[in-house]
Amino acid sequence: MSEPVETSEMVAFTKTVEVKSLSRAAAELRVPRATLSRRLARLEERLGMRLLRRTTRSLALTDAGELFYRHACIALEAVRQAEQSVRMTNDVVRGDLRVSVPPMMSASFNAAVCDFAACYPELRVHVHTSNQRADLLNGNYDVALRASSQIEPGLVARTLLRDPMISVASPDYLRARGTPQTHLDLKNHRCLLGFARGELAETHWPLTSGGKFKVEGAFYANDIELLCDAALRGLGIALLPHGLVSRHLKSSALVQVLDGAIGSGMQIALVYPERTYMKPQVRAFIDAIAAWARGKVDVDAE
Known part of the structure; x- marks a missing residue:
């Protein structure tokens, strides 16, 4: 099976036919005359037939050349229309x-x-x-906006923001229940959990060293603002984006716990099909x- 004809070869051929001169066609296409000649030679080689009869003074189409010229013009016009349609759409987004x-x-x-x-x-x-x-x-x-580092196959993500996830609790909660020293201590604490993928209740939290560990929830919500409010009211320990709780950390309404032991990086990204x-x-x-x-x-x- 022969290789498909390239657009550059069709352009070289149709331009040469239209201006009836290799030198003039090369000048209008802004390519060296030798390059134009090579493209015409490759085209005829791909098709396995002569398209042009060239002499020192004239150019003439063969029968095959006349037939190919008509179809090449149609094909190139389709390419131009396709290109124009995209440009018009880009000018007016609708x-x-x-x-x-x-x-x-x-x-x-x-x-x-x-x-x-x-x-x-x-x-x-x-x-x-x-x-x-x-x-x-x-x-x-x-397109979708997602706060996740996991992207399914066939999708592309453009990261907008990165925000670490940290574990926090209110001072009142920690005075009443004590401050955990390792992640293993959380089995004796009330954990405020979200929903993985927005659908399934969380069962594990990430370790900064890699991997994850199982947690038992005392309160569940798929709204991180509600989880933050629950932590502020002393209901337990929550794993939340730093950007959400930063002002509460500054005011000491919340305290970070298990710093350097629990947490992960969260990316906020626009996701769209590839x-x-x-x-x-x-x-x-x-x-x-x-x-x-x-x-x-x-x-x-x-």
Whole structure:
């Protein structure tokens, strides 16, 4: 089976036919004349037939050349239309964008989404809030915001923020129940647990040294704000993002426990299906939310 014809070879051929000169065709395509000649030779070699009769003074199409020229023009026009369709879509972002986000997003994130929608009035934005992990591979969603370091095969993640997970408790709780010295001590404590993937109750916490250990829960919630409130009210020890509890640590309303023993890195990422062609509205949304995340980091650093 012969190799497929390359677009550059078809362009070289059609341009040569149109201008009736190798030198002029090479000049208009901005390639050396020798390069143009090689492309024409490769084209004829791939097809196994002569397309042009060349003399020192003229160029003429063979019968096969006339037939191939007509089809090559159709093929190249299709390529041009495909390219133009993408460029037009990029100029005016329109259609639908379906986004999945976890609940309790910040006011600044909500503002970023509203600003994005305002920038693209011809785009219909669908934002679905849920603790359950959206299935991005079945086509129901274009992009999702996730706080996770685990990405399924077939998906791409663009990390926006990184935030360590730390274990915290209120001073009142620790005065009443004591401060754990190792993770093994947690079997005598009340643990406030979340839901893995937003669906299944947690059964293990991570060790900073690697691996994980089993924990028994006294309180469960798939809302980290509620887990934080439970820790503030002295209900037990919770594993929460540092960014969520930092102000409570500064005010001493919460205290970090088992520092350096328990915890993991959490990444907040935009996740989308791995495709060669990305919808313009998806690319525009990713860029907008990435800009929001950069601004959030700058504000937090001040």
